[in-house]
Amino acid sequence: MTIVILLILLGILIASVVYTIIIYNGLINLKHNIEQTWSNIDVLLKQRYDELPKLVSICQGYMKHEQTVLENVTRARAQLDNAGSGGEVLNANNAITSALRSLFAVVENYPDLKADRAFRQLQSRISQLEDQIADRRELYNSSVNIFNIRIEQFPDIFVANIMKLLPRPLWQIEPGHREDVAIRFSHA
Amino acid sequence: MRSKLSRAIHPIDNKMLKPYTLRETPTEAPTGKISGQTTVLYLPFLRMPNHPEEMIDRLSLASGIHQGDMRYKIVGSGINRLTPVLPPEKQRDFVAEMQTMGIPAVIVAEQMIKRRIKLPIACSVEITDSDLCFFDRNKNPVFRIDKETDLLIIAAELTGKRSRKSLIPPDLAQQFTGPSFTDALRKISLNSPAAIFYRVGDGETVDGVLMDHSSFHYRSMNEYMQMSAAANFRTLIEKAINYSKTCITDNGFSSTTLARISHDENSSKRDILTSLGRYSGYMLAAAESGLITPESKMAADYSYTPPHPDNDADTYDDDRNTAGEPVPPGQANRLNPPPPLQHSGIIARLFATPYEFLYAVFFLLIPFFSIYLQTWDLNHPVFWKTLTTVSLLGAGLVMFPYGLLILTYKRMVENTPTSKVRSMAMGMVEVSGQARQYYDLKTSHSGTQCVYFRCRYFRRKGARFTGRAAFLRYMARDSERWVLEREISSGRLPFYIEDETGRVLVRPSGALFLISKCIQQFSGPFGMWMSSSIQRSDSKIHEDLIAEGARVYVLGKARPEKVGPAISEKISKALQALKKDKKSLMKYDTNNDGRVDLDEWETARKDTENRVYAEMLANGGLQEQIVIGKPGYGMLPLIIADSEEGIIRKLGFRVWTFLAGGMLMIVTAVHLLTQRV
Structure with a gap:
């Protein structure tokens, strides 16, 4: 009988060790998932970043009276160049998104520009990238959310504490970017 | 010639519409014997043609109806009547334009539609070798169908339910082509069915009968009668079609948009019958004026698949061929599936058994034979004990790690966020959406559109039972006597998963397939889903399928796959x-x-x-396309399920079963071993 009890205890011990290993591996997996999803966003952000100068140069030819809007785009792009921490990168990208929204809204007032084939192609390409960035941002937030929940759940919290894992920040929009874009039409 | 006009929808090839030329002189519109007020009946498109602008302009010009209104008039389900009523010359122009464009249209007299039709109600029927005759309550013959009869059958359910199909986006409409008359009849027959039988004549006299399910005595069908009223209704319709010379069938009452036919689920039976009478007036007028004819291929062929220039019907892609055909998302370019897998007898039974059960049998058989080969004596006192110990140990040592593996899968499902198809990155991804066909796959028995099916044919073992004995056996759920005779399966063929942002191909080879399948059963005369092709009480058919459009969850590795032949x-x-x-x-x-x-x-x-x-x-x-498949290395899974919650629940149950069961088996086996020592 004693042997049976010992065997059961041994079994439970083995199961606990294996379960701990699974939790550890799961947390490592989650941690790297977040990094991967962030890198996947980076790929798209870089593509959008590369398209911006082309867009600005096309628009400059038509929108001589909308220099402020174009400057906003250029400034936001430069802000991304100077961004150091993750938070600054997020803010710079939010600024680019906001500047582009203003730009595309103002373009409505320039039929010649809207009719330009190169502009239409660029606009379509940037819109596609924006959609994809939005999707991947959602995915990043999901990854972060799962990670944050996991490291505070029982029994994962013990392993997370040993691993010194801390909650990650979500990618949130700044309050200013939630406001409607103010459109001002300048008549030539 | 026999044909079916199901809901009076006609398929018109879009290719026919594009290159039409302007008419020099108006063609003569068929008017028949028309006097007095006239109106236009026509069969609109089920879905908007590809380039309708010019068509709408011309029809609008001919009729004087605003273009915006015309757009809605040329699309719809079932027979339609042009409103407002146009002057005769405008009607002729309009009908001629419609015919030029390939839309069947005709001018009929208002009185043909508005005539009061008083139909006798059939209470019984006599079916002989040469004809079929309906009788009223007083046993007077009221309607006869024989080899000289040009028949029009309107099948309808008297529940008042409506299934309007207007305002379907054109790009989606092809998915809503609706069932054929046979399929629709199966549904109608289950819910208070009724049918009107008309002899299609010259338009002067009306000869027909109303058969109302509730007041009809199926017993009069004698040897053709079965236990299910629904099956009897279908048999009666089938007999009527077979006995007639030509037959037009219609089931469009519930989806009609004709004026003055208004009823709903709250309407009384009298109101619904009044609506059915009005509807039948339109149908009879259409049949008598030649708008719908049994010979009309357009009207007859209901199951319309939009043509696709790249669609090659002779090619199919094998699942093992990783270089698939280029099928751009959103295009209805479905390939013919490879031949289904067929098994019979023991092989079929083997395929129908859960694989976990097979593992268990394997781990019991191996020690049995190994020990028997050593002792050569089944009555040896140690034999059975040793066998039990070794079997338990073996099973436990497999079950416990398997439980851990399933636990890993479960945590992977929980830890992976759901991606959108549009922005899916390469690597392990989780996608949720609807299953869409890659192959034009249909179940082998009922022909239901699906992405996977398994059809099992059972036969009752022993003597064939009839009458009360068969009924009692059925009620007693005597399923033990059903023997699996044959199994046909589609195999795991590729399919698309589609969410609101796009679709991606899934190659399910090697997947952990934990999806709940829809089950259809076609059994003998007692089943609700009686199939007309099974008349024997000793056979039944089970269809497990994942229908087109079913909710699907996939966790697997997304990777680019080269399309077309290799360099x-x-x-x-x-x-x-x-x-x-x-x-x-x-x-x-x-x-x-x-x-x-x-x-x-x-x-x-x-x-x-x-x-x-x-x-x-x-x-x-x-060219490359993105596919989701099984990762090529390690123990990473490809999981296909209904939903994330569902798969977590299923895996959770398995985890605890296998971990606890495995642990228990190992402990018991070691205990038995120590006892021996």
Whole structure:
């Protein structure tokens, strides 16, 4: 009988060790998932970043009276160049998104520009990238959310504490970017 | 000629519409015997044609109806009547324009539609070898169907339910083509069905009968009667079709948009019958005026699949062929599926058994034989104990790690966020959406559109039971006597998963398939889903299927896959073509000896390779499509399920079963071993 009890205890011990290993591996997996999803966003952000100068140069030819809007785009792009921490990168990208929204809204007032084939192609390409960035941002937030929940759940919290894992920040929009874009039409 | 006009929808090839020319002189619109007020009946498109603007302009010009209104008038389900009523000359122009465009249209007299039709109600029927005769309550014959009868059958359910199909976006409409008359009849027959039988005549006299399910005595069908009223209704319709000379069938009452036919689920039966009477007036007028005829291919062929220029009906892609055909998202370019897998007898039974059960049997059989081979004595006192110990230990040692593996899968499902198809990155991804067909796959028995099916044919073992004995056996759920005779399965074929942002191909080979399948059962005369093709009480058919549009969850590895033939294959084909073309080949005969020697052939080969590469680059390089499949290495899974919550629940149950069961088995086995020692 004693042997049976010992065997059961041994079994439970083995199961606990294996379960701990699974939790550890799961947390490592989650941690790297977040990094991967962030890198996947980076790929798209870089593509959008590369398209911006082309867009600005096309628009400059038509929108001589909308220099402020174009400057906003250029400034936001430069802000991304100077961004150091993750938070600054997020803010710079939010600024680019906001500047582009203003730009595309103002373009409505320039039929010649809207009719330009190169502009239409660029606009379509940037819109596609924006959609994809939005999707991947959602995915990043999901990854972060799962990670944050996991490291505070029982029994994962013990392993997370040993691993010194801390909650990650979500990618949130700044309050200013939630406001409607103010459109001002300048008549030539 | 027999044909079916299901809900009076007609398929019209879009290709017919594009290149039509302006009419020089109006064609004569068929008017028949018309006097007094006239109106236009026509069969609109089920879905908007590809380029309708010019059509709408012309029809609008001919009729004087605003273009915006016309857009809605030319699309709809079932027979339609043009409103407002136009002057006669406008009607003629309009009908001629419609006919030029391939839309069946006709001018009929208002009185043909508005005539009061008083139909006798059939209470019984007599079916002989040559004809079928309906009788009223007083046993007077009221309607006869024989080989001279041109028949119009309108089947309808008297529940008042409506299934309007207007305002479906044109790009989606092709998915809503609706069932055929046979399929619709199966549904109608289950819910208070009724049918109107008309003899299609010259338009002067009306000869018909109303058969109302609630007041009809199926017993009068004698040997054709079965236990299910629904099956009896279907049999009666089937007999009527078979006995007639020509037959037009229609089931469009519930989806009609005709004026003055208004009823709903709250309407009384009297109101619904009044609406059905009005509807039948339109249908009879359409049949008598030649708008719908049994000979009309357009009207008859209901199951319309939009043509696709790239659709090659003779090709199919094998699941094992990773280089699939290019099927751009959103296009209805479905390939023919490979032949289904067929098994019978023991093999079929083996395939129908859960694989976990097979593992268990395997782990019991191995020690049994190994110990028996050592002792050669089944009555040896140690034999059974040793067998039990070894079996338990073996099973426990497999179950416990398997439980851990399933636990890993479960946590992977929980830890992976759901991606959108549009922005899916390469690597392990989780996608959720609806299953869409890659192959034009239909279940082998009922022909239901699906992405996977397994059809099992059962036969009752022993003597065939009839009458009360059969009924009692059925009620007693005597399923033990059902023997699996044959199994047909589609196998795990690729399918698309579609969310609101796009679709991606899934290759399910090697997947953990934990999806709940829809089950359809077609059994003997007692089943609700009686199939007209099964008349034997000793057979039944089970169909497990994942229907087109079913909710699907996939966790797997997304990777790019090359589309089209490999570059080596292209080079090989180009070289073969060069060998056959003597003139081109001899251009490489630099020493003019009349033959291509080894060095010259090498030059030819390199030239060909370069040309193929150049052509490939000029066409944008090798095409790629994204697929989700099983990861090629490690223990990473490909899981296909209904939903994330569902798979977590299923895996959770398995985890605890296998971990606890495995642990228990190991402990018991060690305990038995220590006892022996």
